[in-house]
Amino acid sequence: MLTIKRLSHDEARILIDGARLKAEEIGIPMCIAVTDESGVLIAFERMDGGKTTxxxxxxxxxxxxxAARKATHDYNTVCVPGSLAFGIxxxxxxxxxxVGGGLxxxxxxxxxxxxxxxxxxPQQDLDCAQAAIEYYTEKTKA
Amino acid sequence: MLTIKRLSHDEARILIDGARLKAEEIGIPMCIAVTDESGVLIAFERMDGGKTTxxxxxxxxxxxxxAARKATHDYNTVCVPGSLAFGIxxxxxxxxxxVGGGLxxxxxxxxxxxxxxxxxxPQQDLDCAQAAIEYYTEKTKA
Amino acid sequence: MLTIKRLSHDEARILIDGARLKAEEIGIPMCIAVTDESGVLIAFERMDGGKTTxxxxxxxxxxxxxAARKATHDYNTVCVPGSLAFGIxxxxxxxxxxVGGGLxxxxxxxxxxxxxxxxxxPQQDLDCAQAAIEYYTEKTKA
Amino acid sequence: MLTIKRLSHDEARILIDGARLKAEEIGIPMCIAVTDESGVLIAFERMDGGKTTxxxxxxxxxxxxxAARKATHDYNTVCVPGSLAFGIxxxxxxxxxxVGGGLxxxxxxxxxxxxxxxxxxPQQDLDCAQAAIEYYTEKTKA
Known part of the structure; x- marks a missing residue:
């Protein structure tokens, strides 16, 4: 039997809080999503003014x-014509x-x-994602 | 130019809070979604244990x-074979x-x-949706 | 070689005008679509207040x-469990x-x-579709 | 509660009129779509001869x-392999x-x-979209 570690909802909210703080700092209303290890949504927040798309x-x-256990900007790097990953x-x-902004x-x-x-x-999106991870790491360390 | 009223994110969170309180009361971890007037997601919460589907x-x-301005259980009532709305x-x-649970x-x-x-x-889902509306109405009344 | 008869855009607009007049008469802001004989859209109008869905x-x-050359309410009639058309x-x-409202x-x-x-x-939708056909017939008769 | 501004149907028709005039000038029968601020269709016209796709x-x-609040040709500029927006x-x-032609x-x-x-x-499409915006701006200025 496998035992899987998965973010709780409270932990997902910490990530969203960290992302929102950075978004407010740079003045961009963001859409922020947090999924579990399988890629299934746990929590989502569209800040007032976030884009519909x-x-x-x-x-x-x-x-x-x-679900692919890879930053989206790392997929970006290899998703160029001629690379074996192109088309992913x-x-x-x-x-x-x-597109940058997923971690x-x-x-x-x-x-x-x-x-x-x-x-x-994409760089602003990535900055907020990175800030969310740092905020989460700080808040959840023993 | 039309002028449209739309829930803010803070108002969406009030609705989620109201739904979660009812869900905790009846002991069912729920998935709770709030959209704007066009049906676009504003906020989402999967309580720990909520179903993936x-x-x-x-x-x-x-x-x-x-987006259809109708409770899902009202669509349920008319979506029966032989009714002119069947197939919606x-x-x-x-x-x-x-399916009951959308308001x-x-x-x-x-x-x-x-x-x-x-x-x-569906009845439990509807009960939580109704509780969310009541909680929201109470919290936002002048 | 086949020769296909197809509504022109101007004829499609006549249909929309007829539907809108009836919609205004009954006080329901409607979404109105007209396609060609293959089911491909020619013209569309969402009256202010028409539903997003x-x-x-x-x-x-x-x-x-x-494209099926059949009123949607005629499909409704036969789309009942046990009928050979059920599931269409x-x-x-x-x-x-x-669902009634397509002609x-x-x-x-x-x-x-x-x-x-x-x-x-669905009955109101059908009434407007029927009114559109009548308006179109009146306007385009020799 | 947020307050959102949205094109009315009459304003959408002005945009379509402006696009059609330019399309007639350059002799290309166009498909012309106008959506609201959330990307939901308000009005559509396929000029006789417009392409099915x-x-x-x-x-x-x-x-x-x-819905992304961005011209499609601006997305085109950044959607090149190696750019962080590639894949959007x-x-x-x-x-x-x-593809150019959305504004x-x-x-x-x-x-x-x-x-x-x-x-x-795409350039012709963009020219017509730009002409539509100019026509709309002229017709709706105070």
């Missing part, structure tokens, strides 16, 4: 980061995201969830 | 209730929900959003 | 009526509509397009 | 421009359009809708 894109970034972005009905959430060596951010530039 | 179902219930449940890639959120005469609940029986 | 539903009713409503990704548009014996209405009850 | 493509361009075009079931419609600082054009080259 980003509701799905944020979820897809989190899905990709968690059309998989799962196009839900595999190669896996680790507990030690294990991926326990994913966070995806959308509404800014 | 319910992540989508809760969102679809909220989408239907908001397959529309929007099957996202039009006829429109009103501001006076206007639909300003929708709430959808899933993981219990 | 009805944007797709109106198009699907028109698609069904034109899930075809084409659920776009085959069995084929004829030129003599030929289906040259379809009209679909949504936002009211 | 363009029925969907025009709608997707308008959806993208409105597969999102929303591929409905995020990176957001502004009221001051606010995006209140989107227009999408298809059937010509």
């Amino acid at each position: 980003s509701v799905v894109i944020a979820q897809d970034k989190a899905f990709t980061a968690a 972005h059309t998989e799962h009905d196009g839900r595999i995201s190669t 896996p959430v680790f507990d030690g060596e294990d991926v326990v969830g994913g966070i995806g951010i959308s509404s800014g530039t | 319910s992540v989508v179902i809760a969102q679809d219930k909220a989408f239907t209730a908001a 449940h397959t529309e929007h890639d099957g996202r039009i929900s006829t 429109p959120v009103f501001d006076g005469e206007d639909v300003v959003g929708g709430i959808g609940i899933s993981s219990g029986t | 009805s944007v797709v539903i109106a198009q699907d009713k028109a698609f069904t009526a034109a 409503h899930t075809e084409h990704d659920g776009r085959i509509s069995t 084929p548009v004829f030129d003599g014996e030929d289906v040259v397009g379809g009209i679909g209405i949504s936002s009211g009850t | 363009s029925v969907v493509i025009a709608q997707d361009k308008a959806f993208t421009a409105a 075009h597969t999102e929303h079931d591929g409905r995020i359009s990176t 957001p419609v502004f009221d001051g600082e606010d995006v209140v809708g989107g227009i999408g054009i298809s059937s010509g080259t």
Whole structure:
């Protein structure tokens, strides 16, 4: 029997809080999604003014980061014509995201969830995702 | 130019709080989704133990209730073979929900959003949605 | 070589005008779609206040009526469990509509397009579709 | 409660009129779609001879421009392999359009809708979208 580690809802909310703080700091209302280790949504927040399209894109970034255990910007790097990974972005009905802003959430060596951010530039989205991870790490350390 | 009223994120969280309180009272971990008046997600919470399939179902219930301005159980009533509305449940890639647990959120005469609940029986889901509306009404009255 | 008769855009607009007049008379802001004989959209109008979900539903009713050359309420009649036509409503990704409010548009014996209405009850939708056909017939007769 | 500005149907028709005039000038029968601020269709016109595939493509361009608040040709610029935004075009079931011809419609600082054009080259589509915005701005200025 396997035992799987998975973010709780309270932990997902900590990640969202960290992302929102950074989003407020840079002045971009973001869509913020947190999934479990299988890529299934735990918590979502669209800040007032977040883009409509980003509701799905944020979820897809989190899905990709968690379920493929890879930052979306790392997929971006290898998803270039001629690379053997090119084309991955059309998989799962196009839900595999190669756009910056999705990060896996680790507990030690294990991926326990994913966070995806959308509404800014991919770099802004990634900055908020990174800030969320740092905030979460700080808040949950023993 | 039209002027449209839309739930803010803070108001969406009040609805989620109200739904969660009822869910805890009846002991069923729920998936809770709140959309804007067009059916686009604002906030989502999967309580620890909420069902994986319910992540989508809760969102679809909220989408239907908001964007069609009708409780999903009211669609259920008319979506019976021989009724002229039968078949509505397959529309929007099957996202039009006829399963109890989705309610429109009103501001006076206007639909300003929708709430959808899933993981219990449809009646339990509906009870939590109704409790959310009551909680929201109480918290936001002048 | 086949020669196909198809509604022109101007004829499609006449149908929309007829539907809108009836919608205004009964006081329901409707979504109104007109397709060609293959079910491909020619013209669409969402009256101010028409439902968001009805944007797709109106198009699907028109698609069904034109491309299947059958009123959606006629499909409704036969789409009951035990009838050999039951299940037709899930075809084409659920776009085959069995909800009242879609009518084929004829030129003599030929289906040259379809009209679909949504936002009211199925009977109200059907009334507007019928009014559109009558208006069109009156306006285009020699 | 948020207050959102949204194009009315009459305003959407002005945009379509402006696009059609330009399309007639350059001699290309176009598909023209106008959505609200959330990317939901308000009005659509397929000029006689407009391409069948363009029925969907025009709608997707308008959806993208409105709901992502960005011209589709601006997405085109950044959606190149190696850019952090590459892959955005597969999102929303591929409905995020990176093909020229979709523009957001502004009221001051606010995006209140989107227009999408298809059937010509992307540049011709964009020219018609731009002409539509100019026509709309002229017709609606105080």
